[in-house]
Amino acid sequence: MSDKLLVRRAAVLGAGVMGAQIAAHLTNAGVDTVLFDLPAKEGDPNGIANKAIAGLAKLSPAPLADKALARRITAANYDTGLALLEDCDLVIEAIAERMDWKQDLYRKIAPHVPAHAVLASNTSGLGINKLAEVLPEEMRHRFCGVHFFNPPRYMHLAELIPARSTDAAVLRGLEAFLTTTLGKGVVIAKDTPNFIGNRIGVFSMLAAMHHTTQFKLGFDTVDALTGPAIGRPKSATYRTADVVGLDTMVHVIKTMADTLPEDPWHKYFKAPKWLSGLVEKGALGAKTGAGFYTKKGKDILVLDVQAQDYRASDNSLDPEVAALLKERDPAAKFAALRASAHPQAKFLWSCFRDTFHYSAYHLKDIAETARDVDFAMRWGYGWSVGPFESWQAAGWKQVAEWIAEDIVAGDAMSSASLPDWVFDGRDAVHTSDGSYSPGRDTMVPRSSNPVYERQRFPDALLGEKASQGRTVFENEGVRMWIDQGADGASDDIAVVSFKTKMHTVNDHVLNGLQEAVRIAERDFRGLVIWQPKEPFSAGADLAGALGLLQAGDVAGFDAMVANFQRTSQAIKYSLVPVVAAVRGLALGGGCEFQMHSARTVLGLESYIGLVEAGVGLLPAGGGLKELAVRASDAAGPDGDVFAGLKTVFETVAMAKVATSAMEAKSLQLARKDDVVVFNAFELLHVAKAQARALAESGYRPPLPARAIRVAGDVGIATFKMMLVNMLEGRFISAHDYEIATRIATVLCGGEVDRHSVVDEAWLLRLEREHFVALAQMPKTQERIAHMLKTGKPLRN
Template structure:
């Protein structure tokens, strides 16, 4: 049994960009955190940290899951605050990347670190063993490197770098904490400069820079072919560099040049002239408003090396290359890339070839297995496949032969030979039983650490297949399955997990089966999003064909499904991650409990397409307001909190914010690791069932705000309309929303039942749907993905 790391309190040393954001994420995770920095020269001693905490609210994307959490971070400084380290169980050092500064700080804090605390350095590439050398004997076995990727809240990767003296139990305790409590994907790296992610990732960027020049391509052209077309983020290569900061890029390149003199690719570890020139001018990328790309008015311009000036960024991927990249079979795709004479295709083959060559050559030095390299690149750089997976998918032997041929012909960036294992007749490095490890020359399975038992479906590598469970029921909209543990799971099969007729009927059937044969039911999707809401295209089709009765029946069926979820005789638990919009949000509002991943973006967004929530969402808000107000209480005051959320189609930026917006309940759970979501949701369903679950009694006495509520909302809306904050059509939609949540034109304080509110919802929804402006809004959203303000 591995030792548990119990973290009651944590400290982060260094309140720079990274340190402050790590402290923010620890606080998101409910860890009481002290943030340290130097004492301020003037004003309060903790001034530097106080400023950093204040700055957290301004950063985008937001490091804090809720702005209110900033107040929970304790500020401290190294002069007067070191006593506070004594009760910290985890200390993460995140000061500037200078060996001497880090070592000096360790000497200063060592006497205050308690006997069981773990000390970790969040360095992106300095030697962990060299850092450990200055620590007192009793602290060395509790020290290691932990490298969070920026921004720490959102990037899944955390690299764990043991020193020679680090205890295995300490590493396993920290790995478990990082995985479950902070939601990370942990990869072990060896103590080599830049570890795994940045060693391979930055080399990939350097090779792209080299080949951009070699094939005479523009920066915008390269970004067009190194982004989504090859399974990488939209920001591709050069725009990513602008986002990271060109000075940061240059610093990492310099680290490689200084620390890897023996690397056969060493001559490429230098910032090109144009990069140095941009930095000298202060054009550091996004943070400076200009870098490789720059925004001029609404237009994007890009640096042109020929002209030594910016030009419109309009060079795209060539048709011939797009056609090659569309080929589904990777082996055929790579053969075409290698055979093409088009400069863009030749560029892509060369960049992949040198990446494969570099990754294979260095695998044994930097990582234990090929799996660690691929996961580090996927989680740290957002690629859909890592370098070894890409190579294996394209046909390992053939690609290896091509690389060897190019090395022999002097076409590769380096003449270093491919390692012998690459050419030993293997078909690849990943298989169902594990991934290749050069150290043991064998295939090593995934970690058996108990924390990974919580991941029913880990992030799969090429060649890995996970048992899909036993299918209980399936139609065109859903699949219901189980693992033999008494809890059934239902998953949607539609695009973006939207809600169609098949999904509605399938859910109702799944609930009936669960009531009969299972203890509980979890609504969970194998991939994000949870659900982007109703199938708008299908709905628009009915309206345009004038089938209003069928449309009305569809809405009634939606409401029936929500009510079935709420009143099921077994607990229905919604496991939410990613988008849960419109109907997706309404389903989780009706569930017995929601288990939401931290990155859940939840909202009743119907107003954006000229509609109002009619899957029981407004009815539930009225029910919750009545409950919160209590008999004879002020229902309007409760409604006011959520009205704006719906009328403005607000979407939460985290599960915490969804609670603040009233879209999640205080009792709903928040999970940090997306791969543990199903495990926790099943546990919740089982707990509810074991506790003798009964659905709520029907809501027959819902106290409503009535006509006075509607009139009061109207006053708010008139002010917004006159101030031009909303359009006249927005005003009409919002008035109808106000009418439904207030229970219609009845006396204030009247009591109504759920059926009354559902009928109101449906009436206003169907009336809005028939309006030209709403149909224009729906059409615009389907075409552009953006709301129309008409």
């Protein structure tokens, strides 16, 4: 049997928040999807599913990569629509967390699910083997759990939970589909309550709640301690509870108490009085406007348990503890936390200790290896490092001794002993050989599923380091490198990566890129611009540009802009294909580089924009020129060029940033044939494949654009009329009007007759002239300085 899962059509059962968003993400990925729910009691029998589909456009963050995709989802109901299941290759059940309801639904759908289709339950913690009991024998080998984390478009984690009867080939096929098609990071969980992510994640929150009371800390202090200060999300502990919903938190805690009666930590599986009290009052968190936090005007207030009222929130850490947390050496940091008498430090040590203790004690039961636990916490809960990585970095043996001492002293939450394998002489659970598996009592390497061959640089755990390849060329701005096989053979596609902070573009990057193109033309078949970490590029180095302006070096500033344009043109007219591999932010110059590449490979979460207007400038790295060229090409010799400029003018003048790769295409910042990749770790693989395919097909750069038809003075006048109305209505400032008029002037080819023919050099000169003129204006320099200081645009 082939391991490949071929999914032409999928069904999602249950149009609640989670089911509808899973359907949305399947549709994002190009899977024809049917969304089922109960029949409506009146009107259209598909009314419940249709309402859920309509609601997708209103959710934030957006589940759909393009709102227009909502029309592609088919609505159905369980009474009249079950025949639609007969064409489905994958069925995901996502109804409420009730064993009896799920089993009743399985009995109902079983006759309609095709013999080849995979059935998966998106349960967050119910028993997969128990669910499978009602399925016909011939279906059981194609059933498993697949737990998406919310929101499913954005959360990288998907837990795969096999039942005893699940066929290994089915599991491998589904893992590959989740990884490449839906872009997920998959961990294999054992069939235990709450699986891996929620088992460890909810326990860590319960531990924090227990120690909040023990050390008499405020909820806001705990959030300051358990957020970015220790590599966790900003929402930390209590803000997370408010967002999840305090009633949901109480339900999850009760589920742990009901399903884990033998757990040595069972006595802690109950909601603290103050949490139950909030729920009884109807203060359920963000959805009711009050929970641990509430908002009064612009002020955030936090609940004070003693006063039984809200007070002003004070997020400050004690300076002593804050300094301690900035210690770079994890071993020194943990030693200081344990030694400190400060309640905030004691709180943190206690939380780490009890989470390490719990994770080690249950590892054998919940997961195959320590790797699955660490990735589940990283990908599902947003931790920068997982619990085992933290422990290992701080010194495995020393931390194990400290935990054991605290257990004996009665300081730990449980008296349960650490498992024997913790003390078997090891220094690590993660090494270059793999991650430790208590079940197998050995280090287990990463999965051999062929899908992972597409990840040249997978998310690395502590102790793992991929080869960085052989450097071909390097300067202060970029590194150009190639992969080399074990046999010494070199790759024929080179990669160039930026070395600057946020991958901003300065003269070193510009000169480095030009040299990389020259080397690629001479020695390689293609070049990929790719960054090991997001963003792709936050744009030009504003600080350097402002320095030139404030020093009065207009000539130097003009030369920098000309160098930017030369670089973009070098990318566009390279004799070998240059492919941009974009994920995260690609702003300003970063956007322009991908516009000039032979092709762009876009990660789904690519946020692309020509945002120069926000700092009082206009795009001058060839971006406006390229948009004018595209409008001319689209209009042809007789069409209306201006029609092709309306969308892009609004996009650039309003500094719009696309919220997905799909939206980048609709805003015309990316091309229709640019490739979208859902798994960011596969981006480099796909980009190199695209470069190689272009080279194989006899790639030649485009011929120089010497006959660009422009909208001219009529186009400029038309845009100005729109702008005057906005200025008079006070929607824009006088400086906004100035910037937008200059953007219109460049896009339309300057004050020339309508449909005049110009070349690229003409448009590049216009870009440069208007950019330099704007840059010398005091209001623009104010905007640049404000952006550098605050990270936010100034509207002056």
